[in-house]
Amino acid sequence: MSQKDLSSLRVNKERLMKDIHDTCEWGKGERYGEHETETGMSRLSLSDTDKQARDWFHETTTALGCKVHVDAMGNQFAVRPGLNNDAPPTYAGSHLDTQPTGGRYDGILGVTAAVEMLRVLNDNWVETAYPIGVVNWTNEEGARFPMSMVASGVWSGDIPVEKAHNLKSVIPSNDTATMKSELERIGYLGSTPCSWESTPMAAHFELHIEQGPILEAEERRIGVVQGVQSYKWFTVTVKGRDSHTGATSFAHRADALLTTSKMIIASHKIAAKHGALASTGILNLKPGSTNTVPGWVQFSLDIRSPQDETVEKVEKECKAAFSALAAGDDFMNISSDCPPSTRHCTVEWRTDFISPATHFHADCISCVQSAGQDLCGSGQVKGKDIGSWGKLMTSGAGHDSVYASKRCPTTMVFVPCRDGVSHNPAEYSAPEACADGADVLLGAVVRYDKLRGQR
Numbered sequence: 001m002s003q004k005d006l007s008s009l010r011v012n013k014e015r016l017m018k019d020i021h022d023t024c025e026w027g028k029g030e031r032y033g034e035h036e037t038e039t040g041m042s043r044l045s046l047s048d049t050d051k052q053a054r055d056w057f058h059e060t061t062t063a064l065g066c067k068v069h070v071d072a073m074g075n076q077f078a079v080r081p082g083l084n085n086d087a088p089p090t091y092a093g094s095h096l097d098t099q100p101t102g103g104r105y106d107g108i109l110g111v112t113a114a115v116e117m118l119r120v121l122n123d124n125w126v127e128t129a130y131p132i133g134v135v136n137w138t139n140e141e142g143a144r145f146p147m148s149m150v151a152s153g154v155w156s157g158d159i160p161v162e163k164a165h166n167l168k169s170v171i172p173s174n175d176t177a178t179m180k181s182e183l184e185r186i187g188y189l190g191s192t193p194c195s196w197e198s199t200p201m202a203a204h205f206e207l208h209i210e211q212g213p214i215l216e217a218e219e220r221r222i223g224v225v226q227g228v229q230s231y232k233w234f235t236v237t238v239k240g241r242d243s244h245t246g247a248t249s250f251a252h253r254a255d256a257l258l259t260t261s262k263m264i265i266a267s268h269k270i271a272a273k274h275g276a277l278a279s280t281g282i283l284n285l286k287p288g289s290t291n292t293v294p295g296w297v298q299f300s301l302d303i304r305s306p307q308d309e310t311v312e313k314v315e316k317e318c319k320a321a322f323s324a325l326a327a328g329d330d331f332m333n334i335s336s337d338c339p340p341s342t343r344h345c346t347v348e349w350r351t352d353f354i355s356p357a358t359h360f361h362a363d364c365i366s367c368v369q370s371a372g373q374d375l376c377g378s379g380q381v382k383g384k385d386i387g388s389w390g391k392l393m394t395s396g397a398g399h400d401s402v403y404a405s406k407r408c409p410t411t412m413v414f415v416p417c418r419d420g421v422s423h424n425p426a427e428y429s430a431p432e433a434c435a436d437g438a439d440v441l442l443g444a445v446v447r448y449d450k451l452r453g454q455r
Contacts, residue, residue, distance in 0.1 A: 006446050007374045009124060011116045013435040019112040020434070023096070024104045026052040030425040040425020041104055044171060045097035045139035046074065046182035053096040054188060057111065057136050064118045066134070069199075070190030072161060073151035074138040074183045077199055080118055082128040082449070088200035088408075090128075090448050092117060092441055093135035094208060095400060099143050100171055103427020105417060105434070110207045111136050113438035120442060129453035130202060132445060137400040138188075144171050145179050147353055148233075152403035154194045161194055170282075196407040203364055203448050204404035207413045207441040209429050211397050213420030221436050222372045222390040223414025227360050228402050229394055230311045231304040233353035236263065238326065240345040242287055242295035254343035257285055257294040259326055262334045263347075266321040267301060267314075269332060276305035276314050277396075300352075306394050308357050322347045358402045361409035363451060364444070368413055371443025375436065397422075409448075413440050 027043025027050070043049045054076060058068050061078035068078045079089050094110025114134040121132065142148030145167040153159035165180035183189035192198050210216075215223050240254030264280050271278035282300040301318070305311050324331055326347040328340070369386060376389030386392055393414060404410045415437035418428040 006126070006450075007443065009120055009126070009442055009446065011113070011120055011435055011438040011442060013431055015119065016112060016116045016434060016438055017431050019115060020104060020108060023053055023056055023108065023112065027098065029098075029101060032426040037104070040427070041098040041102045041108075042100050043096070043098045044100065044144040045141065046144070046179065046186055046188070048186070050097055051186040051188070054136065054186075057096065057115070060115055061118065061134060064115075064122055066118065069192050070188055071155070071192040071194040071199060072190055073154050073164060073179075073194040074188040074190065075151050075155060075194060075199075076136040077133055078118075079131050079133045080121065080128075082131040084130050087130050087452075088202040089131035089133035090203045090205075090445055090452070091133040091135050091201045092205045092207070092445055093133075093137065094206050095137045095140035097139055097141050097143070099141055099423045101425055102141070102423055103421075103425055105209045105427055105429045106211065106422050107140060107208070109209060109429065109434055109437065113207045113434070113441050116438055117442045117445060126446070128446065128449045130449055132449065133201070135204075139179065140400050144169050146170050148398055149355075149400050149403055150179075151194065152400035155196055155199065156403040156406045157196065158403060158406065201404065201408040202452060203361075203408055204401060204410040205364065205368070205413070205441055205444055205448070206399060206401045206410075207415070207437045208399060209417040209422060209427070210393075210414040210420065211417065211422035214393070215391065215414060215416035216418065216420065218391065220389065220391045220416070221376055221433070222440055223393040224365060224368050224372065224386065224390050225360060225393050225395050225412035225414055226365060227394050228355075228358040228398060229304055229306040229396055230308045230357040231302060231355050231398060232311055232315060232351065234301040234303075235350040235352055236299050236301055236322065237348045237350075238263070238297045238345050239348075240293075240295045241343065243293045245291045245293055248293060250339040251341055252343055253293050253341050254295065254345050255293050255341070256297040256345055258338070259345045260297040260299055262325045262330070263322045264299070265334050266325060266332055267303075267318050269334075270317045270321060271303065271314050274305065274310050274314055276303060276310050278303050278314065278318070304396065306357060319349060355398050355402055358405055360401070360405055360411040364409045364411035364448065367444040367447040367451065368411055368440060370447055371440045374443055375439050413437050413444065
């Protein structure tokens with residue numbers, strides 16, 4: 001096909017949506033509507049339902065003529081041959097695991113759209129200059145094994161494979177499995193080393209729902225992603241003293257839960273002051289009795305900002321504020337109406353995960369932008385060098401593309417999702433939006449393949 005013909009390649013929307021909803025039969029979650037497909041997802045990484053989705057990926061891509069291999073972290077790589085198969089493939093993909101109360105589009109759209117890309121290339125007898133690959137990354141969510149994007153982090157060389165293999169499941173709380181034991185159990189502990197040397201990539205493209213409200217609010221069809229903001233994850237432990245709720249006055253309590261609540265409020269105030277974000281998603285306490293003041297609390301803290309320096313400032317100020325609050329010094333006036341106590345708590349921090357700000361590759365960004373213009377037309381320019389159809393964006397969430405970008409040219413494509421909702425059963429992206437994103441992904445990959453051939 002000519003370059004003009006390649007620019008007009010389009011996905012089959014009905015086939016794409018069928019793949020999305022068919023694969024979402026494995027690990028269905030909470031229902032949020034009356035329609036058959038209006039259920040969320042609970043397909044935790046390396047679970048039995050994740051195995052079913054992985055099996056589908058292997059069988060489907062093999063049937064499309066791909067050679068499929070699995071590495072030591074369970075990452076699946078399917079490669080469609082090109083004219084020059086001595087060079088690394090250009091990859092597209094995302095992940096098939098979900099949050100415990102997740103939806104049908106986060107990650108899943110990126111993988112199914114990449115599989116649809118293979119189908120379109122086959123349907124049109126397209127011979128690419130170089131091989132084209134599709135990847136399904138393991139445990140991107142970090143929901144079951146508490147380190148997000150862990151398998152792509154091992155692939156990039158940033159996370160030791162032993163550390164990843166030894167991660168213990170946190171959902172449910174009585175699950176003592178590790179990543180390695182679960183990879184073995186479901187048959188996806190691959191023999192290929194998990195590394196960029198063993199599975200090299202010429203480039204990595206990832207389609208994803210925005211997970212925010214901007215594209216929908218501005219009536220944009222495509223987000224052209226320039227990078228990902230910085231973030232850090234912490235575990236904070238507050239220790240006080242267990243005591244009887246009826247026999248211990250406020251003045252004599254070392255209430256770890258009350259102190260924790262003040263810390264969470266303080267984190268929000270500090271983050272807001274710097275234009276950053278702070279969030280707590282996990283909270284555990286002991287002893288967990290109605291008539292006992294909690295003496296031990298552990299909670300997660302997630303700090304995010306587009307700038308690494310801002311994350312560092314928020315972290316530093318939160319540590320100072322938390323220490324003061326534990327010692328009974330409410331200098332931020334968070335709980336002026338609470339009765340004071342003569343008993344105090346202690347606080348300890350553990351850094352669990354660091355993801356610096358990421359900047360994507362100009363060539364990949366240009367390919368996405370050109371594919372968007374071919375699909376949507378140039379339109380009135382609303383932003384820097386881009387039409388009204390799209391928006392240059394920084395991702396607020398982390399993605400496997402963060403680690404991929406450390407070893408190869410990378411970028412992402414965003415499409416709008418209803419009300420900006422994600423990590424929620426009601427997460428939804430319209431079929432037209434899904435098809436838009438898949439078309440741009442397809443167009444960007446074939447453009448990058450041509451760009452490689454010109455060098």
